[in-house]
Amino acid sequence: xxxxxxxxxxxxxxxxxxxxxxxxxxxxxxxxxxxxxxxxxxxxxxxxxxxxxxxxxxxxxxxxxxxxxxxxxxxxxxxxxxxxxxxxxxxxxxxxxxxxxxxxxxxxxxxxxxxxxxxxxxxxxxxxxxxxxxxxxxxxxxxxxxxxxxxxxxxxxxxxxxxxxxxxxxxxxxxxxxxxxxxxxxxxxxxx
Amino acid sequence: xxxxxxxxxxxxxxxxxxxxxxxxxxxxxxxxxxxxxxxxxxxxxxxxxxxxxxxxxxxxxxxxxxxxxxxxxxxxxxxxxxxxxxxxxxxxxxxxxxxxxxxxxxxxxxxxxxxxxxxxxxxxxxxxxxxxxxxxxxxxxxxxxxxxxxxxxxxxxxxxxxxxxxxxxxxxxxxxxxxxxxxxxxxxxxxx
Amino acid sequence: xxxxxxxxxxxxxxxxxxxxxxxxxxxxxxxxxxxxxxxxxxxxxxxxxxxxxxxxxxxxxxxxxxxxxxxxxxxxxxxxxxxxxxxxxxxxxxxxxxxxxxxxxxxxxxxxxxxxxxxxxxxxxxxxxxxxxxxxxxxxxxxxxxxxxxxxxxxxxxxxxxxxxxxxxxxxxxxxxxxxxxxxxxxxxxxx
Amino acid sequence: xxxxxxxxxxxxxxxxxxxxxxxxxxxxxxxxxxxxxxxxxxxxxxxxxxxxxxxxxxxxxxxxxxxxxxxxxxxxxxxxxxxxxxxxxxxxxxxxxxxxxxxxxxxxxxxxxxxxxxxxxxxxxxxxxxxxxxxxxxxxxxxxxxxxxxxxxxxxxxxxxxxxxxxxxxxxxxxxxxxxxxxxxxxxxxxx
Numbered sequence: 116x117x118x119x120x121x122x123x124x125x126x127x128x129x130x131x132x133x134x135x136x137x138x139x140x141x142x143x144x145x146x147x148x149x150x151x152x153x154x155x156x157x158x159x160x161x162x163x164x165x166x167x168x169x170x171x172x173x174x175x176x177x178x179x180x181x182x183x184x185x186x187x188x189x190x191x192x193x194x195x196x197x198x199x200x201x202x203x204x205x206x207x208x209x210x211x212x213x214x215x216x217x218x219x220x221x222x223x224x225x226x227x228x229x230x231x232x233x234x235x236x237x238x239x240x241x242x243x244x245x246x247x248x249x250x251x252x253x254x255x256x257x258x259x260x261x262x263x264x265x266x267x268x269x270x271x272x273x274x275x276x277x278x279x280x281x282x283x284x285x286x287x288x289x290x291x292x293x294x295x296x297x298x299x300x301x302x303x304x305x306x307x
Numbered sequence: 308x309x310x311x312x313x314x315x316x317x318x319x320x321x322x323x324x325x326x327x328x329x330x331x332x333x334x335x336x337x338x339x340x341x342x343x344x345x346x347x348x349x350x351x352x353x354x355x356x357x358x359x360x361x362x363x364x365x366x367x368x369x370x371x372x373x374x375x376x377x378x379x380x381x382x383x384x385x386x387x388x389x390x391x392x393x394x395x396x397x398x399x400x401x402x403x404x405x406x407x408x409x410x411x412x413x414x415x416x417x418x419x420x421x422x423x424x425x426x427x428x429x430x431x432x433x434x435x436x437x438x439x440x441x442x443x444x445x446x447x448x449x450x451x452x453x454x455x456x457x458x459x460x461x462x463x464x465x466x467x468x469x470x471x472x473x474x475x476x477x478x479x480x481x482x483x484x485x486x487x488x489x490x491x492x493x494x495x496x497x498x499x
Numbered sequence: 500x501x502x503x504x505x506x507x508x509x510x511x512x513x514x515x516x517x518x519x520x521x522x523x524x525x526x527x528x529x530x531x532x533x534x535x536x537x538x539x540x541x542x543x544x545x546x547x548x549x550x551x552x553x554x555x556x557x558x559x560x561x562x563x564x565x566x567x568x569x570x571x572x573x574x575x576x577x578x579x580x581x582x583x584x585x586x587x588x589x590x591x592x593x594x595x596x597x598x599x600x601x602x603x604x605x606x607x608x609x610x611x612x613x614x615x616x617x618x619x620x621x622x623x624x625x626x627x628x629x630x631x632x633x634x635x636x637x638x639x640x641x642x643x644x645x646x647x648x649x650x651x652x653x654x655x656x657x658x659x660x661x662x663x664x665x666x667x668x669x670x671x672x673x674x675x676x677x678x679x680x681x682x683x684x685x686x687x688x689x690x691x
Numbered sequence: 692x693x694x695x696x697x698x699x700x701x702x703x704x705x706x707x708x709x710x711x712x713x714x715x716x717x718x719x720x721x722x723x724x725x726x727x728x729x730x731x732x733x734x735x736x737x738x739x740x741x742x743x744x745x746x747x748x749x750x751x752x753x754x755x756x757x758x759x760x761x762x763x764x765x766x767x768x769x770x771x772x773x774x775x776x777x778x779x780x781x782x783x784x785x786x787x788x789x790x791x792x793x794x795x796x797x798x799x800x801x802x803x804x805x806x807x808x809x810x811x812x813x814x815x816x817x818x819x820x821x822x823x824x825x826x827x828x829x830x831x832x833x834x835x836x837x838x839x840x841x842x843x844x845x846x847x848x849x850x851x852x853x854x855x856x857x858x859x860x861x862x863x864x865x866x867x868x869x870x871x872x873x874x875x876x877x878x879x880x881x882x883x
Contacts, residue, residue, distance in 0.1 A: 164349075
């Protein structure tokens with residue numbers, strides 16, 4: 116049995132990002148289900164905005180190369196994505212676009228191959244980022260990632276968290292943890 | 308009767324972008340229908356990747372402020388969007404995210420208010436960027452833009468153009484021009 | 500100036516359908532904006548489930564032929580669509596599929612040509628049918644209908660209405676009426 | 692180890708349906724991967740179009756009850772869906788809507804619980820039904836089905852098959868078989 120290794124990150128870079136908070140909570144659930152979880156911050160993997168000329172001139176940015184290697188060393192992705200204008204955030208899309216590029220003799224999309232993902236979102240609005248998740252889910256599946264159906268969208272996110280990062284609503288917190296647990300359990304099965 | 312003013316740009320910044328070529332062709336159609344067309348290159352409006360902390364610290368980037376003002380001075384948007392990983396390009400999404408932010412006492416989304424848009428795409432693949440347009444269309448409509456139903460997706464874009472920027476297939480070229488014409492004619496009606 | 504003629508119907512057939520109630524309210528808004536509104540009930544246009552063999556054998560069902568003629572005599576569509584399993588209802592989809600078929604020397608999709616539509620939805624859930632509208636909107640646009648961006652999704656619909664069919668929340672009622680008004684005004688412009 | 696049991700059907704009922712042909716081919720792939728496959732024809736499970744009043748009056752149609760029981764006895768779904776007006780077919784949507792209803796003390800969506808699905812489509816057009824699959828995939832995932840990312844859309848379907856039901860393009864036939872194989876292998880893992 117292979118212990119599942121999960122890479123977890125938010126699709127926003129703001130220091131107090133609600134989605135970073137969700138990632139911490141869901142990671143607890145994943146660890147309780149016996150997965151190793153690596154939490155990263157996309158702020159530590161800054162990339163220029165993708166431009167084909169830039170790629171030809173300089174190749175992949177070093178941060179994209181580094182993130183690709185980290186992804187290759189994990190089985191699953193735990194992503195909490197904010198909703199910007201009813202869709203994926205620019206930073207998450209741009210990151211996906213860079214790491215999806217072929218480099219160093221790898222196949223394109225190598226770092227997404229056989230990955231399983233769990234999704235969640237948080238937003239101050241009433242829909243919790245649900246429309247953004249529709250696009251994030253479609254993008255991941257189109258590049259070969261299997262996304263577990265269970266997902267959580269936390270509405271009114273500015274009122275949802277305690278100062279210590281826990282959630283005010285215990286039931287909601289369990290739902291978020293469950294995304295991590297479900298992902299870990301699916302990985303246990305898929306990689307067995 | 309108000310002469311329609313259309314802002315036209317590609318969702319990619321590469322110098323030889325297929326989508327930049329489409330923008331030129333569709334603009335001819337719009338001008339033939341008596342619209343003023345301003346073609347811009349998003350490379351001239353470089354913005355950092357959106358980050359909430361950065362916005363609080365520095366406000367809108369000057370290029371976003373400038374683009375917002377240009378958008379406010381036009382009635383319609385003519386957009387040719389590449390498809391990156393089955394969705395919108397990072398540069399187009401990031402641009403939309405910045406200009407959609409409230410600033411200087413304006414309402415949020417002010418620069419999208421009452422806009423009408425025409426869409427097209429080009430990609431080397433067999434679907435021509437069609438899946439990307441699904442997301443671009445949904446995003447624009449969710450922020451209040453009316454998108455004309457007629458759209459064009461040019462597949463095998465690397466084989467579609469002559470060296471002078473015209474298209475090898477005359478019928479396809481007419482379809483692209485028609486996006487510009489249809490947009491201009493709709494604006495004539497909507498703003499009358 | 501052509502007086503706009505709007506065909507209005509719900510995407511559900513249940514007698515006490517929340518969506519039928521919305522149609523009545525939005526129709527008031529359309530009439531206030533000087534449109535003629537014809538409200539129909541899809542229960543009066545029953546069709547078998549589409550099957551290609553059936554079409555070859557019997558042609559269009561008479562109810563589909565009748566509905567097509569009614570659509571051809573109107574400029575706009577006002578549709579309130581329930582959400583079944585996060586998408587369009589079977590009855591609405593089946594109706595669209597039948598009337599979209601070519602018949603009697605008409606072009607396919609003739610009854611959708613140059614149509615403008617306004618959308619709304621109601622559901623007992625917390626999202627008000629919003630995910631269903633995403634599919635309804637995409638379907639209509641793909642068959643050439645221009646859909647106005649403004650839309651309304653009424654959540655907790657079982658608690659939203661008074662016995663006389665008015666809405667408990669005056670502001671919400673105004674939003675629903677506004678779909679009708681916006682559609683009528685757009686038609687006035689588009690058909691001028 | 693549990694031998695995977697897969698229920699396979701097309702989303703169209705026409706006798707010579709391209710999607711029925713795909714189901715047969717993909718089923719070979721699933722059987723080669725050691726799954727039991729039950730192929731059914733939705734024509735044998737005719738249901739009235741869903742109507743809430745009808746449900747209250749008569750409950751589930753007997754064909755829906757029967758299909759539900761068959762689904763409960765299988766682990767996976769292999770679905771080939773035609774594209775009607777860029778979306779799911781009415782017959783497939785209506786079938787999903789009926790079987791998703793609660794009945795006989797079961798939880799709602801019981802027959803979709805823990806299901807894994809593989810998707811394909813065929814259409815005479817150039818996109819092969821790809822846009823329809825976007826909606827089918829979203830619907831299934833929203834009701835809790837895990838859909839494998841790999842999918843196949845056969846364009847120009849009227850030219851794709853030999854008289855004996857095999858495909859003219861061997862590579863394409865392998866891709867279709869692989870949907871069955873991938874589904875069977877995923878079920879082997881998930882149910883182990």
